[in-house]
Amino acid sequence: MIGHATLRPLALAILLASGPSVALDTGSIAASVLSQSCLGYRVVGLCFWLHCTASGCSVRTSTKVRHFIPELVVSSYTTTGNNPWSEMAPLSSPIIGAEGGGNLITPNTRRDNLPRFKNVDGIGHPGGWAATQLAAQSGYACASGATAFMPYYLSTLDTVAWRHGIPESVYPEAVTPGLREIGSQAARNMWGNLYPRQGFLVQSDDFKAAAVMAQRAGDVITRNGQPHVYWPLTPAPRDGYWPPGPIVENDGSTHKWQLLHPQRQNTCAIFPSNTVQSADGGYTWSLWRPYSCCKREGQTFLFSLDFAGDAS
Template structure:
């Protein structure tokens, strides 16, 4: 009986709350040629040896991005903006509410600029459609992301996302120099609260924190890591950090961007106006495709002897 009711329950849950973006829109808005950033960057030298002798072959080395993840940042627990995933992160007794903090929060943060964002990180659904587009560029690399896999749901990680445990005792939380994402705010502790009055920056910072967790192994959090292992001729992206540009972000909602950028993509520290004003959502909900850069070359032998290029 439970097995028969499960599909109907999932459909009911996904339709019971109004959504702002559908799976079709996530896929279509992510078919972004400029986001792929496909480049031939060098070559690889392969060797194969048999009793008859050894021979070498070469293959081109390429790099390009893949839309591994969909990141959602939103205010109301249980009301994710992507319809098909709303059932994954329902409200529960330990994860309720969100938005701006006017009353005292559980962390005793009661400043009016304190915000709380729920964040869901889901495997991008466009694998098959996307690879058809990408195949037109040439040799294609594959990533480890599984479509529709929930890699992180903040409502299921209340100790980490709402109470900053164990990040509050992490040495990075006390580093004033190496912990800040431009004017967005501090990465650590990687929870949903941030002292950031700007709604777009607050949402983006929360999404960055969640992907920072997901792209690492061994974090003391409730999550599924997305980490690919290097092998001969295949170099996956490094974990998300302030010190590399392997991860780029493409907004899908409230506006659909046709490029992907490494954050922060604008230095607004000295600008007399708000360059992020057009990105502010009316309802506090945001969705991004998270593009990560892969490097590799087609295998043309038993052993990789050398590779050339960035």
């Protein structure tokens, strides 16, 4: 894993030193948080707190809410160093062992079985962090567990796993058909296998290949103890605050993707989804994950009760 203290200042320094973007910039990424479709805000229950003063104790309640937060900006792109989020592109410049990029695909339609390669960067979403830090103070919104501009994953630093598939190429998930796939064979919409979580995939459609790579990186980032070079995004729960668990492919209750490049969409989806081809082989999504929380109304958290009858 890479160090939080080292990478975050580096990312911020690069951001401040960069000039205007010619592709995807921080301003347009921050604006994407306004999507009500992706937010999915709901009041889901009540929290119960024990509030004590010198005159005695009482039980107070607060509203429990649930909504999605854009935590990561995940870019999946062909040419090493060409992250579509141009202000962050210097973070993933070519280094020894990760100089090259590009696809082995040829224009010949009879040869669509060669692997595509994508680099992937997963960086803390600037808009999601800023918006939730302010909104959380009201007690009617949850704070993001991600840190803005933090490089949680840069595939150029994860050379052994991302470019060589070591050790995941021999995992059961990688060699067992039908296990950990995005889409399904039965529904005839299978885009690719999640394992091994590396940068190569045999896939004739460029968007689908990029999406599978983004899902692979997100799968790593949202888990602890993976055999990759990364910083895990696994916020800890606390009284009145329930962050999300790992993302799971094909499960919209664990995450959503919002396309930002090559076109910005105001809706979210899980993969498989509608495809939009990029001329330069670069794609970027916001990764949204669900949080639940309630405002502290006492010194001691007692329990929460969902309107559906489930307690947490």
